[in-house]
Amino acid sequence: MSAMALRRLVYALVLAGALLFQITNDNYLAHFLLAVCAALPPLSLSISLRGMLGCRLTLCAVPAAPARGGDGRWQVSVDMPGLLPLARLALRTEEKNLLTGHTQRRRLSMSGVAGKRPADLSAPTGHCGVLELRADKIRVYDYLGLFSRHVPSPPPARMQCSPIPADTPPPLLPEGLGLPAPYGAVRRGPGEDYDLRDYRPGDPMRAVHWKLSSKWDKLIVRERADAALPLPLLTLDRLGSPGELDRLLDKLLGLSRALLSIQRPHAVLWLERDGRPQLRPVSDEKELQDCLAALLGSPAPRTGPKLDSLPELPQLSGGASFRIHVALEGGEDGG
Numbered sequence: 001m002s003a004m005a006l007r008r009l010v011y012a013l014v015l016a017g018a019l020l021f022q023i024t025n026d027n028y029l030a031h032f033l034l035a036v037c038a039a040l041p042p043l044s045l046s047i048s049l050r051g052m053l054g055c056r057l058t059l060c061a062v063p064a065a066p067a068r069g070g071d072g073r074w075q076v077s078v079d080m081p082g083l084l085p086l087a088r089l090a091l092r093t094e095e096k097n098l099l100t101g102h103t104q105r106r107r108l109s110m111s112g113v114a115g116k117r118p119a120d121l122s123a124p125t126g127h128c129g130v131l132e133l134r135a136d137k138i139r140v141y142d143y144l145g146l147f148s149r150h151v152p153s154p155p156p157a158r159m160q161c162s163p164i165p166a167d168t169p170p171p172l173l174p175e176g177l178g179l180p181a182p183y184g185a186v187r188r189g190p191g192e193d194y195d196l197r198d199y200r201p202g203d204p205m206r207a208v209h210w211k212l213s214s215k216w217d218k219l220i221v222r223e224r225a226d227a228a229l230p231l232p233l234l235t236l237d238r239l240g241s242p243g244e245l246d247r248l249l250d251k252l253l254g255l256s257r258a259l260l261s262i263q264r265p266h267a268v269l270w271l272e273r274d275g276r277p278q279l280r281p282v283s284d285e286k287e288l289q290d291c292l293a294a295l296l297g298s299p300a301p302r303t304g305p306k307l308d309s310l311p312e313l314p315q316l317s318g319g320a321s322f323r324i325h326v327a328l329e330g331g332e333d334g335g
Contacts, residue, residue, distance in 0.1 A: 007145040011041070041146050048087060048142035052149045055080035055140055057091070059133050061123065061159035068161050068246060072123040074133050078113050086113040088145065091138040093121070097161075099129030099296050100242045123159055127242040128249050130297040131159040160296060163246065166254030170262050171232070171324055196220055198263050232259055232266040236326040237306045238295065244328060245300055252295075252326045256288055267321070272298060275305040 018037040022030040058077040066072040074093075080086060089110045096103045102124075110119055123131060138151040196209060199219030207221040236252055238245070252268070259266050265283035268291050272278055280291040307325075 044144040057154040059157035065160040072125040074121040075118040077118040087143040088141040097129040163249035168254035170258040
């Protein structure tokens with residue numbers, strides 16, 4: 001028996017008792033008790049009706065993108081007219097990790113709900129992934145709990161639990177034909193095209209462009225355009241248990257940040273669950289965050305197709321690439 005059905009049964013028994021008392025005792029007190037019992041339900045409904053008709057729910061994540069294992073929580077806010085709080089609000093929530101597929105459902109009952117006091121729920125941030133919170137079966141009750149009304153479901157809220165970057169030095173990359181350096185090519189004359197880039201330890205001092213270095217307030221070096229560096233291509237097989245995915249994504253994020261620290265644009269390649277390749281360029285922090293959102297926001301199976309099963313990898317536009325495969329065992333493999 002539901003809670004509302006039980007309350008209605010109790011009220012019916014109380015009303016029947018008041019009616020029986022009035023029948024057997026023809027006095028003022030008996031009439032007064034019967035009138036009070038009969039008037040309570042419409043009075044409770046009239047007081048509660050405005051808030052019941054106008055209340056709406058809002059879900060949000062605080063913060064929106066915590067690190068894995070960080071302090072993340074959901075906030076359930078109620079927007080309602082009037083000054084009186086709602087007597088009781090009942091709902092069902094569903095939390096789902098879009099990367100691992102783990103789903104958790106909870107039933108919540110909140111009493112004395114006020115519009116300016118959102119309810120906090122803990123978020124399961126133990127594994128990487130985009131967490132999504134949905135709420136349904138929302139009902140609001142009057143003060144006696146005899147009447148209820150369905151409230152429309154709010155839009156879902158999302159929280160991105162990001163990996164913790166591994167402490168990884170920049171990988172050793174081969175020299176060769178590839179994409180131009182960050183500052184572009186400069187033409188000085190026939191056979192004298194060269195690219196400008198930031199100084200890296202080991203560069204000869206004769207290659208420093210002193211005029212531009214003084215202008216940019218940092219060392220800029222020249223290198224021949226035909227010696228431009230190839231684009232690193234980070235590949236990974238996005239498979240495994242939640243713990244294995246955490247370690248894999250930690251290594252990927254560490255490598256990507258290490259490449260960005262030496263101003264090396266790169267790309268990330270993986271397969272979706274249906275075998276479709278996903279290729280994301282990464283040249284700055286914003287593109288890295290976009291790449292992470294795509295990695296964490298779609299389901300990853302425990303087993304499935306691997307990149308080695310492709311007849312050939314997608315080709316990058318603009319020049320040659322150098323593949324770095326990110327794996328759990330044995331570190332990174334270049335090729």
